[in-house]
Amino acid sequence: MAMNQHAVLRVVTKLLMPCILLFALYVQFHGEFGPGGGFQAGVIFGVGFVLYALIFGVGAARRVAPPGVLRGVLAGGVLLFTGVGIAGVLRGGSFLNYSVLSKDPLLGQEMGILLIEFGVGTTVAAAVITLFLIFAGQEQKE
Amino acid sequence: MTLLGFLVATALFVVQARNLFVSVILMGLFSLLVAGLFMVLDAVDVAFTEAAVGAGISTVLFLGTIALVAPKERPVAPRSRRQLLPFLVVGATFALLIFGTLDMPLYGDPNAPIHVYVAPRYLEQSATEIGIPNVVTSVLASYRGYDTLGEITVIFTAALGVMMLIGRGRKFPRRRRETDEA
Numbered sequence: 001m002a003m004n005q006h007a008v009l010r011v012v013t014k015l016l017m018p019c020i021l022l023f024a025l026y027v028q029f030h031g032e033f034g035p036g037g038g039f040q041a042g043v044i045f046g047v048g049f050v051l052y053a054l055i056f057g058v059g060a061a062r063r064v065a066p067p068g069v070l071r072g073v074l075a076g077g078v079l080l081f082t083g084v085g086i087a088g089v090l091r092g093g094s095f096l097n098y099s100v101l102s103k104d105p106l107l108g109q110e111m112g113i114l115l116i117e118f119g120v121g122t123t124v125a126a127a128v129i130t131l132f133l134i135f136a137g138q139e140q141k142e
Numbered sequence: 143m144t145l146l147g148f149l150v151a152t153a154l155f156v157v158q159a160r161n162l163f164v165s166v167i168l169m170g171l172f173s174l175l176v177a178g179l180f181m182v183l184d185a186v187d188v189a190f191t192e193a194a195v196g197a198g199i200s201t202v203l204f205l206g207t208i209a210l211v212a213p214k215e216r217p218v219a220p221r222s223r224r225q226l227l228p229f230l231v232v233g234a235t236f237a238l239l240i241f242g243t244l245d246m247p248l249y250g251d252p253n254a255p256i257h258v259y260v261a262p263r264y265l266e267q268s269a270t271e272i273g274i275p276n277v278v279t280s281v282l283a284s285y286r287g288y289d290t291l292g293e294i295t296v297i298f299t300a301a302l303g304v305m306m307l308i309g310r311g312r313k314f315p316r317r318r319r320e321t322d323e324a
Contacts, residue, residue, distance in 0.1 A: 032274035032276050032280075033274070033275050033276060034276065035186035035187045035276070035278075036187065037187065037278075037282065037283070040187075040194050043195055043198065043199055044194060046199070047194070047198055047202075050202055071305075078295060078298050081291055081294060082291065085287070096287035098284060105271075109274070109280075109284060110272075110274060112283075113272070113279065116283055116287065116291075117279070120290065123298055124294070124297055126301070127297045127298065127300065127301035128199055130304070130305060131203060131300075131304055132206065134309045135203060135207065135210070136206055138308060
């Protein structure tokens with residue numbers, strides 16, 4: 001790819017990357033107060049990596065996010081979500097009832113929502129990165 | 143209304159365009175317009191998702207796919223009688239869908255089923271039951287937790303499917319041999 005020859009693109013990408021990732025985290029953990037949540041945050045986080053892969057090449061992106069780690073994160077999000085649900089069952093509630101997670105039901109709800117939103121975010125981000133790296137990796141092979 | 147007009151115009155251009163690259167960019171524009179429409183309807187969360195996924199990720203994935211296949215659409219076969227059947231099917235479906243909307247309550251009708259079923263309860267009880275300001279999040283994550291769990295399972299499965307179909311992980315030696323031979 002000739003993309004990594006352009007100094008302007010490289011510098012701008014390096015400046016943008018932290019902002020994109022920080023904004024993703026803001027959307028992730030501010031989802032209860034403003035618009036957004038795990039899903040949108042995951043997509044934005046993934047887009048940061050997509051931009052990186054576009055400018056610095058798929059190989060460099062693979063070194064930052066190895067397929068093995070991505071697979072782990074992809075499954076980890078779903079497991080975290082399900083785990084929160086099962087934790088509710090173990091504490092005497094029904095599946096995905098967060099009120100029983102803490103003595104104060106409101107606190108339990110907030111904890112549960114925060115955790116499952118994090119699970120959603122990680123799975124979505126890993127899915128976006130995986131999909132892009134696979135598609136872009138095919139191109140390089142040919 | 144202006145947005146809706148732009149939407150229709152963009153959709154027509156997408157169908158018209160023979161160059162797939164043009165189509166993909168126009169699809170991105172279409173998504174952005176839909177996101178704007180959601181903003182006008184005060185659905186901020188949905189607009190956010192539409193702008194990020196529809197206009198962002200989908201466009202990038204489409205472009206990645208175009209890089210793998212030819213950028214131009216194959217010329218359509220000349221007009222024949224066989225094209226009458228698809229036209230009839232599409233026309234009948236269109237008529238059925240329009241017929242289906244006749245029964246729907248008017249837009250913004252406060253007595254519509256969607257406004258009198260569980261929505262008022264969510265809006266009134268959310269603050270005391272869940273305790274977070276964004277009702278959309280409390281509905282998505284808590285009241286409708288099962289749906290969200292299903293949603294991310296779908297995403298997980300989709301990524302898994304792509305990985306197994308065209309991924310080249312070390313876990314799939316058979317596929318690797320195939321690509322090496324080719």
